[in-house]
Amino acid sequence: MKQFEESMYQLIVETSTVLPADVRDAIRKAREQEDQGTRAALALSTIAGNIDSAETNVSPICQDTGMPTFVIHTPVGVNQLEIKKHIKHAIQRATADGKLRPNSVDSLTGANSGDNLGAGTPVFHFEQWEEDQIEVKLILKGGGCENKNIQYSLPMELEGLGKAGRDLDGIRKCIMHAVYQAQGQGCSAGFIGVGIGGDRTSGYELAKQQLFREVDDVNPNEDLRKLEEYVMEHANQLGIGTMGFGGQATLLGCKVGVMNRLPASFFVSVAYNCWAFRRMGVLVDPQTGEISKWQYKRGKGNAMAAADEAAKEEKQPEKRREVVLQAPITEEQIRDLRVGDVVVINGLMHTGRDALHKYLMDHDAPVDLNGHVIYHCGPVMMKDEHGEYHVKAAGPTTSIREEPYQGDIMKKFGIRAVIGKGGMGAKTLKALQEHGGVYLNAIGGAAQYYAQTIKKVEGVHFLEFGIPEAMWHLQVEGFAAIVTMDSHGNSLHADVDKDSLEKLAEFKEPVFA
CATH class of the missing domain: 3.20.130.10 (Fe-S hydro-lyase, tartrate dehydratase beta-type, catalytic domain)
Known part of the structure; x- marks a missing residue:
């Protein structure tokens, strides 16, 4: 696989510098809904321009490029150790080229490795599958939104919502509370992945897996589809808004997954992601290492700024000191x-x-x-x-x-x-x-x-x-x-x-x- 390392470098750079089309569409819709002249509208206008600048400059959308997390599916017989080695080399190169910020810190000494490599960095999740190509998905989730992840153990009392039981309504309350507690600290308007069940570790992993789903997909589980739709409608009535400035757009996406649990445990795990929702994926030929397909539609061009200018023309913003x-x-x-x-x-x-x-x-x-x-x-x-x-x-x-x-x-x-x-x-x-x-x-x-x-x-x-x-x-x-x-x-x-x-x-x- 002579080209595999180069393919991984391309994936890292693309993930860091270009938002996928579904995320851009969600931000664009939020921009159209927001009242002109508000602090939230000003923030969304800045975000729109930033998205275009990052792509043009081939530079990080956000300076916090997070903990690189790879989800990798391989055909039977593919050497996963070689895949890890090539990805680590690509990580070092991307860091040296300024596409990733050096974020790997020794938890005991506080020393930064300087190249994004270290114990547990980057994160790898490997699974085998029956397809004949390698799938590599990458998410760059910054520390600010990572800190707003939250896990609930039902039953429990929730601020503002009262008792949350071990049922769908209790889960609903947890998700609404998760959006509330993030406020502007997670760079709202954001996206959430929710994992119902499992243990404390697998529940969080399930929640993060939901972030790889596309914004406009439909949950095949009818109960979860209704739950996702409910949250999307009502979370945006909380008035938190972009950056926590107040406003119409607080949540841009909600995806929920479920797995079995122990009789004594009922966890609801929520992974919060900021508006800079950086995730991409590729299919790679296991013989050549070349990218054969990008897994998400890639958003290209200056459509964000163009849409923002159109919104400004419709209604002039209020004067602000x-x-x-x-x-x-x-x-x-x-x-x-x-x-x-x-x-x-x-x-x-x-x-x-x-x-x-x-x-x-x-x-x-x-x-x-x-x-x-x-x-x-x-x-x-x-x-x-x-x-x-x-x-x-x-x-x-x-x-x-x-x-x-x-x-x-x-x-x-x-x-x-x-x-x-x-x-x-x-x-x-x-x-x-x-x-x-x-x-x-x-x-x-x-x-x-x-x-x-x-x-x-x-x-x-x-x-x-x-x-x-x-x-x-x-x-x-x-x-x-x-x-x-x-x-x-x-x-x-x-x-x-x-x-x-x-x-x-x-x-x-x-x-x-």
């Missing part, structure tokens, strides 16, 4: 901002994620952060022949992980603005009030959109943490985000959570007999 800020930023400038303002940042910005926040709690910062901006981001970086770094992808990561640290670090170093996605909690909100700070929500997954605003990498500290966790110093121009938590105690995230919980309670009564 736009404020341009240049770091260092004063407390007076921050106190003038309110939830809903669009902030455009020019000048210097610093990235910081989990490792840096933990470090800064007990150490001094390597640069002056007074009046400056911290961006929750783990970019994809490439070094040129002159030793200079260039940004290949740079969208926000989920901010809530920094909740234990953020307020203290802002006060300690005089940081005035934090950028991320999904919002933060009460501790940070209180610190914003006391210190004079603001939280800005960038559009999750829009890694190409934000990479284009980064004009130069000024430097880097803590490369020993790994590229995603290092502290990058970036010169930006026209970096736009929305104020969702201000210095006056207002939080859009808390408001949407409260409203969606109230709406969730409307689905408490039984539906399926």
Whole structure:
């Protein structure tokens, strides 16, 4: 199979940079349904442009290229060890070429392998089948949406929905609750795969298997078909919306599978996937290793941006206050901002994620952060022949992980603005009030959109943490985000959570007999 490694490289690059046609269609429909002039409409417009830019630039749609997970069907007699070896080589090459972010981290030492290889990385699921070709499917599921996976053990009490029993109605409640709890932290509007039954491990695996189904397929099980249709109709009535900004589109796809269980156990496992739903598949000739067929229709061209422009022409968006800020930023400038303002940042910005926040709690910062901006981001970086770094992808990561640290670090170093996605909690909100700070929500997954605003990498500290966790110093121009938590105690995230919980309670009564 001389061409197999090259075929796997093509599969990885395509999965990372091009959304399949069924996913694009779902996003396009959401864009058409959303009210013009809203924060959600603005987010979907950015997403549409980002999808087209990623394809044009052959660069990652989202900087978090996740844990590469391969599902492989082989004819009897095919050497699976050779397949693993070639895929690992292709993974290393794609990482070196900036198509994948180095995401394999030693769980004990925190060291990043740098090439996406390590114990358990990538993930392989092999099965034999009676076909004469090799099928390889790949999903790249980022950490933000992976963290919003959830597993329920029935019977149980669910917030807003009451008792969920061991029946179809209890399952319905679990799925609705799973959508609610994801909010904007999983980069909604999203897709969910649901696994009913099994044990804790096989249930999650079944849920993830559902994500390989096409968005518009029909479940052959009549009960599950009705369940999927119910969830799609009613989850979008929760009002969570794109990025958790509120709006019409919260869920873009729901697929449910079922397997037998133990008498004592009844698990409902939900795998949440963001709008950047990166999964592809190929059939490969076992003799030559060449791709004979792509398993999903590949979405090509600039149809996303074209559809977005058409929507804008139908109805002009409402005017929204736009404020341009240049770091260092004063407390007076921050106190003038309110939830809903669009902030455009020019000048210097610093990235910081989990490792840096933990470090800064007990150490001094390597640069002056007074009046400056911290961006929750783990970019994809490439070094040129002159030793200079260039940004290949740079969208926000989920901010809530920094909740234990953020307020203290802002006060300690005089940081005035934090950028991320999904919002933060009460501790940070209180610190914003006391210190004079603001939280800005960038559009999750829009890694190409934000990479284009980064004009130069000024430097880097803590490369020993790994590229995603290092502290990058970036010169930006026209970096736009929305104020969702201000210095006056207002939080859009808390408001949407409260409203969606109230709406969730409307689905408490039984539906399926």
